[in-house]
Amino acid sequence: MSSHLPTIDSEALLARARTTFDIEAAAVLGLKDRLGASFPAAVQKILDVRGRVVVMGMGKSGHVGRKIAATLASTGTPAMFVHPAEASHGDLGMIKSVDLVLAISNSGEVEELTTILPVVKRQGVPLIALTGRADSTLARHADIVLDSGVEKEACPLNLAPTASTTAQMAMGDALAVALLDARGFGTEDFARSHPGGALGRKLLTHVSDVMRSGDDVPRVGPEAGLSEIMREMSSKGLGATAVVGPDGRAIGIFTDGDLRRKVETGDDLRALKASDVMHAGPRTLRADALAAEAADLMEQHRITSVLVVDPAGLLIGALSINDLMRAKVI
Numbered sequence: 001m002s003s004h005l006p007t008i009d010s011e012a013l014l015a016r017a018r019t020t021f022d023i024e025a026a027a028v029l030g031l032k033d034r035l036g037a038s039f040p041a042a043v044q045k046i047l048d049v050r051g052r053v054v055v056m057g058m059g060k061s062g063h064v065g066r067k068i069a070a071t072l073a074s075t076g077t078p079a080m081f082v083h084p085a086e087a088s089h090g091d092l093g094m095i096k097s098v099d100l101v102l103a104i105s106n107s108g109e110v111e112e113l114t115t116i117l118p119v120v121k122r123q124g125v126p127l128i129a130l131t132g133r134a135d136s137t138l139a140r141h142a143d144i145v146l147d148s149g150v151e152k153e154a155c156p157l158n159l160a161p162t163a164s165t166t167a168q169m170a171m172g173d174a175l176a177v178a179l180l181d182a183r184g185f186g187t188e189d190f191a192r193s194h195p196g197g198a199l200g201r202k203l204l205t206h207v208s209d210v211m212r213s214g215d216d217v218p219r220v221g222p223e224a225g226l227s228e229i230m231r232e233m234s235s236k237g238l239g240a241t242a243v244v245g246p247d248g249r250a251i252g253i254f255t256d257g258d259l260r261r262k263v264e265t266g267d268d269l270r271a272l273k274a275s276d277v278m279h280a281g282p283r284t285l286r287a288d289a290l291a292a293e294a295a296d297l298m299e300q301h302r303i304t305s306v307l308v309v310d311p312a313g314l315l316i317g318a319l320s321i322n323d324l325m326r327a328k329v330i
Contacts, residue, residue, distance in 0.1 A: 020154040020162070027150040027163040028170045034147055042128050042144045043178050046077060049126070051098030053079040056087065058112050060161040061104040061168060068102070068172030075176050076185035084112040092119060100126045106148070106164040108136020117141040130171055132164055146171055207294055208287040210327045211308050211317035212238065219244050219315060222251065222275035229254055229274055240305045242315050243278045250307045250315040252278030284309045287317060291329045294319060 046053055053072055057065035065081050072079035082094055095101065101120055105113055108131040120127060121141060129142035132149035139145045148171050154162035179185075218236035220229055222243055232241045233256060243252035254277055262269060262277060284307045285294055294306055298321055308317035 016156070023152065023154040024163045024166045027167045030150065031148065031167055031171060031174075038144050038146055039174070039178070042146055042175065043182060045126055045128065045144060046100060046175070046179060047182060049098065049100040051078070051096055051100070053077055053102055054095050054099050054125075055079060055081045055102045055104065056084050056113060057104035058084055058110045060165050061106060061110075064165050064168045064172065065102075065104045067169065068104070068176070071173060071176045072179070075180040076183045077176065077179050084110070084116060087116050092116060095120065095123065095125060097124050100128065102128045102130060103138055103142070104130045104148075104168055105136070105138050106132040106161065106168070108133045108138035110138075114138060114141075130168060132167075146175075205291040205327060205329055206287070207285050207289045207291055207308055207317070207319065210291050210323050210329070211287065211319040212236075212323070213308075213317045217315065217318045218242060220274050221246075222273065222278075224274040226269045226272050226277070229277075230259070233259075238305055238318055238320055240318075240320075242282070242307050242318060243274045244315050248314045250282055250284060250309055250313065252280045253282035253305075253307060254278045255303075255305065282307050284313075286311070291319075291324060291327060295321075295324050295329055298324075 053069070055065040055069040055072075056062075062081075062083065069079040069081040080094070082092075087095075103113055103117070108129065114137045117127070117138065118141070126144075127142045128144045128146065129136075129138045130146045130148050131138050132147070133139060134145055134147060134149075148164070148167045150163040150167050152158055153160060153164060154166075216236060218232045218238050218241035220232050220241055220243055222245065224232075224243075229241055233239065233254075240253055240255040242250050243254060245251045252274070254274060258277060258279070262272070283297055283301055283303060285297065287308055287310070297306055298304060304322075305318060305320040307315060308319065310316050
C-alpha cells in the first residue's frame with residue numbers, strides 16, 4: 001500500500017456512495033420479495049417463548065445482533081445478546097430451556113456459532129437462524145430459517161460485510177415491529193421502557209411530580225390589595241398568584257402580564273383589590289394529569305402558568321412553563 005495520501009476525486013466518491021445506497025436498498029427490497037411463511041412462524045415462535053430471546057452472532061453479525069437484541073427489549077420482547085465465543089466458555093449457562101436463540105450468520109458456517117448449536121438443541125431451546133445460506137450448518141440445525149441473503153456486498157471487493165449486515169438489520173427490525181404489533185405494545189409501554197427519554201418524560205411525568213405545593217404556591221384572598229398581590233408574586237417567583245375564596249377554592253388568577261397592562265392604563269392601582277383585577281374561572285388541572293397536558297393547556301390558551309386543584313376544587317398547587325422546561329417535559 002502506497003505511503004502517499006490519495007488524491008480525492010469527488011465525483012468518483014459520490015458515485016461510489018450512490019452505488020452503495022443502490023446495492024443496500026436492493027438487498028433490503030430483495031428480503032421483501034422473498035418473505036414467506038417462515039417469518040410469521042418465527043414471530044409466533046417468539047410469542048410462545050416464556051423466557052427471553054437470546055441473540056447470538058460473531059463479528060459484524062454480532063454487532064448487528066446486539067442492536068437487534070436492544071430493539072427487541074425496548075419494544076416489549078425480553079431479549080439479550082450472548083457472544084458465541086464466550087458461550088462455549090461458560091456463558092451457555094445464561095441460556096435456559098424457556099428461552100429461544102436467534103442466531104445470526106451470513107455464511108451460516110461460523111465455527112464459534114456452529115460448535116455450540118448441538119448443545120443448544122440438546123437443551124430443547126428453539127432455534128431461529130437468520131442466515132444468507134439455506135444449506136448451511138446453521139440452517140440445518142434451525143427450527144425456522146429467515147433468509148437474509150444478498151446478491152452482492154456493497155464493498156467493491158465483495159468481501160466486507162455491508163449489504164449483508166444491512167439486510168440482517170432490516171430483518172431484525174421487521175421482527176421487532178411485527179412482535180410489537182402482535183403484542184399490542186403502545187406508546188405508554190414504550191415510555192416505560194425508555195423513562196429517561198423525551199417520550200418517557202412526556203408520558204410518565206404527572207403534574208404532581210413537577211408542581212409547586214404548600215407554602216410555595218402563591219395565593220391571596222379576594223380582598224387583597226395590589227401591594228399584597230405584588231409581594232406574593234415576587235416572593236413565590238411564579239409570575240402569577242392564585243386568588244382563593246374563604247373555603248380555599250381557586251376563584252381567580254392574576255399574572256405579571258396583567259400587572260403590566262394595568263400600569264399602562266394609568267389608573268389608580270392603590271384602590272384595586274384582587275377580585276377587581278383577577279381573571280375569574282382560571283385554567284386548572286388535577287394533580288394526576290400528565291405534565292404534557294399542562295404543556296398543551298398552556299400552549300392552547302397562550303398562558304405561562306396553571307393552577308392545580310383537587311376534586312373539590314381546592315387549590316393544592318401551581319406550575320409554570322419554566323417548571324415544565326426544568327423537568328424536560330417541553
